Amino acid sequence: MTKTPVGIAATLGDYYIFVMWIGNLMIPGRAVLAPMAGVTDIVFRRLCRRFGAAIVYSEFLSTDGLVFNTMSQEHKLALADDEHPVAYQLFGSRVETFAAAARQLADFNPDMIDLNFGCPVKKVVGKNGGAAILKDLDLMARIVREACGAVPLPVTVKMRAGWDHDHLVYQEAALAAVAEGAKAVTLHARTRIDGYETAARWAYIADLKSALKVPVIGNGDVETPEDACAMLEQTGCDAVMVGRGALGRPWIFAQINHYLETGDLLPEPALPDRICVAWRHLCDKLADSKNDPGVVRLMRKQMAAYVKGWPDGHALKAQLMSAIDPPQIREAFADYLSGHADLPTADGDGWISEYIDLDRDWLPRATVMDGSR
Numbered sequence: 001m002t003k004t005p006v007g008i009a010a011t012l013g014d015y016y017i018f019v020m021w022i023g024n025l026m027i028p029g030r031a032v033l034a035p036m037a038g039v040t041d042i043v044f045r046r047l048c049r050r051f052g053a054a055i056v057y058s059e060f061l062s063t064d065g066l067v068f069n070t071m072s073q074e075h076k077l078a079l080a081d082d083e084h085p086v087a088y089q090l091f092g093s094r095v096e097t098f099a100a101a102a103r104q105l106a107d108f109n110p111d112m113i114d115l116n117f118g119c120p121v122k123k124v125v126g127k128n129g130g131a132a133i134l135k136d137l138d139l140m141a142r143i144v145r146e147a148c149g150a151v152p153l154p155v156t157v158k159m160r161a162g163w164d165h166d167h168l169v170y171q172e173a174a175l176a177a178v179a180e181g182a183k184a185v186t187l188h189a190r191t192r193i194d195g196y197e198t199a200a201r202w203a204y205i206a207d208l209k210s211a212l213k214v215p216v217i218g219n220g221d222v223e224t225p226e227d228a229c230a231m232l233e234q235t236g237c238d239a240v241m242v243g244r245g246a247l248g249r250p251w252i253f254a255q256i257n258h259y260l261e262t263g264d265l266l267p268e269p270a271l272p273d274r275i276c277v278a279w280r281h282l283c284d285k286l287a288d289s290k291n292d293p294g295v296v297r298l299m300r301k302q303m304a305a306y307v308k309g310w311p312d313g314h315a316l317k318a319q320l321m322s323a324i325d326p327p328q329i330r331e332a333f334a335d336y337l338s339g340h341a342d343l344p345t346a347d348g349d350g351w352i353s354e355y356i357d358l359d360r361d362w363l364p365r366a367t368v369m370d371g372s373r
């Protein structure tokens with residue numbers, strides 16, 4: 001693996017860290033957590049930061065919802081001290097509401113405001129928001145200009161490559177956004193009609209990087225440390241953004257950072273450790289919601305994401321997807337481990353606990369390794 005720095009390389013002890021500047025904000029690290037609705041709440045963002053995500057993004061927030069005070073209560077706006085650098089992401093279609101919403105959010109002291117020009121869902125594009133804005137680059141430019149003028153923070157944009165392959169506007173759109181003051185561009189290398197299924201076309205990211213002076217963050221199909229390295233090398237982008245690859249795997253940032261720093265792969269964490277991270281994720285969410293048991297329903301998909309691909313994992317997934325309270329989640333995990341004491345659990349070597357404290361006391365004894373743990 002070559003280790004050519006794309007950003008500025010600085011030394012920290014024995015390690016090289018790669019630094020990019022987004023406006024006046026210094027970002028050490030090259031793997032950032034993607035904004036994901038229903039996923040990147042304060043709890044998940046903090047978890048990913050602990051594992052070394054270089055920036056974390058909020059779920060997208062409706063500019064109209066913020067300005068007209070109709071936003072659902074699910075979206076709590078408070079930020080935690082230990083999640084910086086953190087960006088709030090805004091979507092909408094009206095210039096005035098972007099500026100007003102950005103001003104409102106600046107009061108919560110985020111590090112950046114990101115503007116969404118990529119959401120493909122009908123509910124959003126139907127109101128001319130998200131990726132639909134790529135059909136009207138004048139509107140996009142005005143939105144960026146007003147948002148940049150509204151707050152003393154770096155404003156960034158996240159876009160798809162275009163509406164469809166006959167309208168690949170990413171280069172024109174990104175240049176216009178930067179001319180209006182955007183300090184970085186994230187390119188999700190798919191068009192709106194691609195949805196999420198077709199392979200991301202990293203060549204678009206390489207193309208954009210060669211056209212822009214501000215940092216380019218590449219996005220699409222980074223699922224492993226090797227993918228992250230390949231995207232950085234193939235495209236020259238300054239950082240990679242990880243979306244689905246972080247679902248049920250917040251430790252992926254530690255794995256990517258380790259690989260970029262040393263060229264060695266950290267092993268996949270042992271199943272009991274993965275369970276402990278999932279459990280901690282749930283407990284933190286409960287604490288954040290003042291022990292509202294209703295959050296268990298909201299967390300079902302995320303709990304199930306932790307067990308994706310596990311041997312005989314179907315029954316466990318079904319249990320998690322129907323759980324209604326925390327003890328049912330815990331029982332499902334403990335039952336699975338008891339029934340699979342023969343599974344190799346030592347695929348990790350305890351490295352997870354270098355990043356977060358894990359409560360292993362409730363796990364079936366046979367499945368918990370001691371020694372290094």
Ligand SMILES: Cc1cc2nc3c(=O)[nH]c(=O)nc-3n(C[C@H](O)[C@H](O)[C@H](O)COP(=O)(O)O)c2cc1C
Pocket residue numbers: 034035036037038039058059060089116118119158188196219220221222241242243244245
């Ligand atoms: C569940 C889910 C929710 C998402 N929500 C947002 C969002 O709120 N804002 C946004 O810009 N992109 C959103 N995305 C897109 C991701 O940020 C990312 O661009 C996309 O998943 C491609 O990256 P990946 O291949 O690493 O997953 C979402 C994706 C998923 C899977």
